[in-house]
Amino acid sequence: MYKPLVKVHLWSGLRSLVGQEVVEVRATNVAQMLNALEKEHPALSDAIDAGVSVSIDGKIYAYGLTEAVDETKEIYLLQRIKGG
Template identity: 55%
Template sequence: MVEVHLWSGLRSLTGGREVVEVEASNTGELLRELVRAYPQLEGPIQAGVSVAIDGRIIASGLTEPIPEGSEVYLMQRLRGG
């Protein structure tokens, strides 16, 4: 199980939960399982979010592995500039 910390803008879509759990081994599975468990998250996820694993923003796509015990955050998409 992966514990996912949600940015405040998403919490209303998960019944107010700050942390949710899903079964996933990589970032693609994580996003799919979040939508499966919380269908209201589909819109924001499709619009674009950033996934951070152990403090590192994942920019390599949907195949980044999530090591067991990792700290995972789902946030608004972060863009450079």
């Protein structure tokens, strides 16, 4: 199965861990993207495991692991905002 190369923009706290603002991984949905990020950039594992949100074309998903991603989407990995 073909997996597109998606560009993922990282929040500032993660950029210093990988040395770049944008990383590329192959994935067709958010779950695959997060797994690929952890595999290819192990320094991101703690932040991803702690909980992240993903912005796809301006819409934020906190739990949308099945949301589709591809090379045409604008994707940002965001720190999960907790409130009460």
